[in-house]
Amino acid sequence: MARLKGFEKLTSVDDALGIFLDALKPKRLQLESISIEDAVDRVAGENIAAPTDLPRFDRSAVDGYAIRADDTFEVTQLKPHTFKLTREKIVRKGYAREIWTGNTVPEGATAVVMIEHTRKLKNGIEIIMPVTPGENVSRKGEDIRRGEIDLEAGTRINAYHVGLLAALGIPEVDVVRKPQVAIISTGNELVELGKAPSPSQIINSNRFVLSGLCQELGAEPEYLGIVKDEEKDIRAKIVEGLTKADIVITTGGTSVGVADLVPLVVSKLDKHGIVVHGVAMRPGMPTALGILKRKPVFVLSGNPAAAVFGFEVFVRPTILRLLGVQSEPRTWVEARLTRRVAGALGRRVYLRVKVVELKGELLAEPVLAKGSGLLSSLTKANGYVIISEDREGLEKDEKVAVHLFSPIAKEG
Amino acid sequence: MARLKGFEKLTSVDDALGIFLDALKPKRLQLESISIEDAVDRVAGENIAAPTDLPRFDRSAVDGYAIRADDTFEVTQLKPHTFKLTREKIVRKGYAREIWTGNTVPEGATAVVMIEHTRKLKNGIEIIMPVTPGENVSRKGEDIRRGEIDLEAGTRINAYHVGLLAALGIPEVDVVRKPQVAIISTGNELVELGKAPSPSQIINSNRFVLSGLCQELGAEPEYLGIVKDEEKDIRAKIVEGLTKADIVITTGGTSVGVADLVPLVVSKLDKHGIVVHGVAMRPGMPTALGILKRKPVFVLSGNPAAAVFGFEVFVRPTILRLLGVQSEPRTWVEARLTRRVAGALGRRVYLRVKVVELKGELLAEPVLAKGSGLLSSLTKANGYVIISEDREGLEKDEKVAVHLFSPIAKEG
Numbered sequence: 115m116a117r118l119k120g121f122e123k124l125t126s127v128d129d130a131l132g133i134f135l136d137a138l139k140p141k142r143l144q145l146e147s148i149s150i151e152d153a154v155d156r157v158a159g160e161n162i163a164a165p166t167d168l169p170r171f172d173r174s175a176v177d178g179y180a181i182r183a184d185d186t187f188e189v190t191q192l193k194p195h196t197f198k199l200t201r202e203k204i205v206r207k208g209y210a211r212e213i214w215t216g217n218t219v220p221e222g223a224t225a226v227v228m229i230e231h232t233r234k235l236k237n238g239i240e241i242i243m244p245v246t247p248g249e250n251v252s253r254k255g256e257d258i259r260r261g262e263i264d265l266e267a268g269t270r271i272n273a274y275h276v277g278l279l280a281a282l283g284i285p286e287v288d289v290v291r292k293p294q295v296a297i298i299s300t301g302n303e304l305v306e307l308g309k310a311p312s313p314s315q316i317i318n319s320n321r322f323v324l325s326g327l328c329q330e331l332g333a334e335p336e337y338l339g340i341v342k343d344e345e346k347d348i349r350a351k352i353v354e355g356l357t358k359a360d361i362v363i364t365t366g367g368t369s370v371g372v373a374d375l376v377p378l379v380v381s382k383l384d385k386h387g388i389v390v391h392g393v394a395m396r397p398g399m400p401t402a403l404g405i406l407k408r409k410p411v412f413v414l415s416g417n418p419a420a421a422v423f424g425f426e427v428f429v430r431p432t433i434l435r436l437l438g439v440q441s442e443p444r445t446w447v448e449a450r451l452t453r454r455v456a457g458a459l460g461r462r463v464y465l466r467v468k469v470v471e472l473k474g475e476l477l478a479e480p481v482l483a484k485g486s487g488l489l490s491s492l493t494k495a496n497g498y499v500i501i502s503e504d505r506e507g508l509e510k511d512e513k514v515a516v517h518l519f520s521p522i523a524k525e526g
Numbered sequence: 527m528a529r530l531k532g533f534e535k536l537t538s539v540d541d542a543l544g545i546f547l548d549a550l551k552p553k554r555l556q557l558e559s560i561s562i563e564d565a566v567d568r569v570a571g572e573n574i575a576a577p578t579d580l581p582r583f584d585r586s587a588v589d590g591y592a593i594r595a596d597d598t599f600e601v602t603q604l605k606p607h608t609f610k611l612t613r614e615k616i617v618r619k620g621y622a623r624e625i626w627t628g629n630t631v632p633e634g635a636t637a638v639v640m641i642e643h644t645r646k647l648k649n650g651i652e653i654i655m656p657v658t659p660g661e662n663v664s665r666k667g668e669d670i671r672r673g674e675i676d677l678e679a680g681t682r683i684n685a686y687h688v689g690l691l692a693a694l695g696i697p698e699v700d701v702v703r704k705p706q707v708a709i710i711s712t713g714n715e716l717v718e719l720g721k722a723p724s725p726s727q728i729i730n731s732n733r734f735v736l737s738g739l740c741q742e743l744g745a746e747p748e749y750l751g752i753v754k755d756e757e758k759d760i761r762a763k764i765v766e767g768l769t770k771a772d773i774v775i776t777t778g779g780t781s782v783g784v785a786d787l788v789p790l791v792v793s794k795l796d797k798h799g800i801v802v803h804g805v806a807m808r809p810g811m812p813t814a815l816g817i818l819k820r821k822p823v824f825v826l827s828g829n830p831a832a833a834v835f836g837f838e839v840f841v842r843p844t845i846l847r848l849l850g851v852q853s854e855p856r857t858w859v860e861a862r863l864t865r866r867v868a869g870a871l872g873r874r875v876y877l878r879v880k881v882v883e884l885k886g887e888l889l890a891e892p893v894l895a896k897g898s899g900l901l902s903s904l905t906k907a908n909g910y911v912i913i914s915e916d917r918e919g920l921e922k923d924e925k926v927a928v929h930l931f932s933p934i935a936k937e938g
Binding site: 304 | 563720854901
């Protein structure tokens with residue numbers, strides 16, 4: 115009797131991802147041009163070079179007077195200097211010209227003295243402190259030089275990038291189109307939210323979780339519904355997903371019972387379709403990774419936490435590659451583990467933890483979860499710790515890296 | 527001559543925020559009911575108690591056979607045990623009933639043996655390992671108990687929360703409505719994106735940056751346009767903003783030159799309207815905080831970086847309070863500063879840095895920015911370090927807390 119029928123050999127997480135991506139060779143998706151107003155959180159498709167210097171001219175950084183700095187070199191509180199006001203285009207020796215923040219510094223002037231540092235006289239102004247050349251002047255090209263790359267391909271665009279594009283007069287930007295993700299839920303036990311479940315039924319929650327995770331990454335989920343554990347129904351949905359989307363995700367039907375139908379269906383659609391089946395991870399062991407028509411097919415467990423970590427480990431990096439994002443690891447913080455936890459030799463364990471800040475120190479409290487089915491283990495946690503394959507467990511007070519999926523709360 | 531006309535006394539950052547929030551007494555906004563499908567990133571308005579146990583019944587966590595655990599206590603590889611199959615509602619001694627993941631565990635059965643751990647015989651199954659009571663069973667209420675709070679008021683809802691709500695059969699959730707933020711740009715030098723700027727004009731970029739920052743927090747920005755540095759124009763826009771929005775933000779016109787119009791306008795609308803003017807921070811010194819008709823009016827600098835940190839320090843916590851979010855500090859990481867940087871005694875300095883991960887260590891590279899006008903200082907950085915008022919600067923190799931606004935890139 116095989117102890118793990120179908121899973122005699124589990125593939126390590128690193129090997130599974132490596133083998134899968136090598137086989138898939140994901141290509142960045144096409145670009146689309148959008149208004150910069152809609153660009154936050156999208157991914158830049160091309161390097162954008164500044165079409166102009168910024169500032170475009172030497173500009174005053176303050177409200178005040180444009181002067182020649184060398185006029186002020188010997189000025190002190192005891193030896194103030196008086197300037198006559200001018201409105202001419204050129205500022206000559208002994209003259210000052212009123213200037214507002216952002217105004218182009220007039221020819222001849224080499225500095226701007228702040229209005230607060232002057233005293234208005236009847237026919238001019240008085241200055242009591244010297245200014246250095248360039249003082250209060252924003253030099254042409256100081257922010258960014260014409261031709262300099264102001265937005266690199268593969269950058270996740272934030273509010274600041276949009277501001278810089280606007281300042282440079284760029285109203286539209288080419289971004290990578292959103293990957294379309296078809297989500298299929300399998301399982302005779304599932305019922306849609308809104309219908310009253312019978313005692314043997316479970317409301318389908320995975321589709322909401324996976325949709326949310328897709329959106330968070332800038333992908334566009336499309337839910338294709340629940341299918342029964344029937345080969346032909348599953349096949350029809352996967353084929354539909356492949357025509358509609360860039361990525362297909364299924365949940366359920368991955369364990370090695372008689373209901374192990376999804377990997378079977380993928381294999382029947384293409385005998386090389388299943389690239390990996392069974393990963394040395396917990397939760398998420400029964401995950402299968404497939405490729406059909408050059409598109410990734412992620413066959414995730416029906417257990418909520420197992421589906422989430424299958425997504426985290428395999429779907430997330432694939433979506434990022436389709437988006438052309440170079441590197442976007444989850445933010446991690448170092449925290450002190452509040453108690454001992456067991457690992458699983460030979461498997462990579464994803465331990466859900468709640469990180470709190472207590473008196474300036476970060477503490478990681480393991481969220482105990484029996485099995486991989488518990489949704490509350492995810493809502494109570496704000497991140498996870500990886501227990502590597504060669505560790506029997508982690509010690510109390512051990513410093514661990516916590517990968518965050520939501521903010522850290524302050525306590526105490 | 528006053529060196530800082532109007533700013534003789536700068537208020538410390540902590541005092542400014544404290545005084546302002548004490549005067550404003552921000553109240554959480556009204557709730558609105560939305561579908562859980564749209565709830566990701568919204569803020570829960572009320573505690574939600576689970577209307578049912580989850581799981582609602584004892585369920586099988588695997589595909590296999592429901593049995594009485596005590597039937598297996600003496601089973602070993604050498605002494606396998608054979609079970610007859612039953613389809614009856616009650617599993618009696620010596621019997622096993624086929625069960626799939628998620629199915630309710632039938633009466634009498636106390637455990638489920640995984641199908642992989644059994645061998646099918648002609649008239650039953652053979653088991654070669656004992657199981658413990660409760661093995662492979664998800665107990666009723668194990669995930670969440672009826673009446674337990676599954677979503678706390680003030681929680682930023684994520685994909686996992688939505689999944690849990692769905693599993694509990696909750697299709698709609700009360701969330702705090704999005705704070706409306708009116709954004710007004712002031713300055714004679716400003717021109718809208720799309721129009722060709724003359725040499726003395728600057729394209730208005732602040733409104734894009736502020737809109738993006740509002741959206742990131744779950745507020746809804748409305749841009750009211752550019753106004754000239756004219757008292758009556760500014761007044762009209764602020765009044766419009768107060769009728770339309772929960773928060774008004776202006777940029778520009780805050781320095782103490784003749785263009786110091788916005789604080790003046792606020793003061794004329796209500797002589798107690800300006801609560802703070804001039805903050806001991808860099809950038810952002812000329813920030814003013816006002817209250818009109820019990821609504822916050824943030825008078826931010828026109829300099830991009832100064833506007834951003836005025837937003838970070840004052841607008842962000844105010845929006846979070848209107849949303850009823852208890853605690854949502856930016857994620858911070860500890861990093862090693864790559865070089866010495868100057869602070870400014872008596873002022874809190876917000877130093878923009880780029881954090882990179884190099885061989886497992888986090889390094890914070892200061893992004894040098896002359897003045898507070900540089901947008902590129904924000905796009906090159908992924909976070910900031912606070913240099914406190916009592917520090918002349920930070921040393922090379924000093925460990926610093928970096929508050930992140932975008933992910934950390936891996937290098938080397």
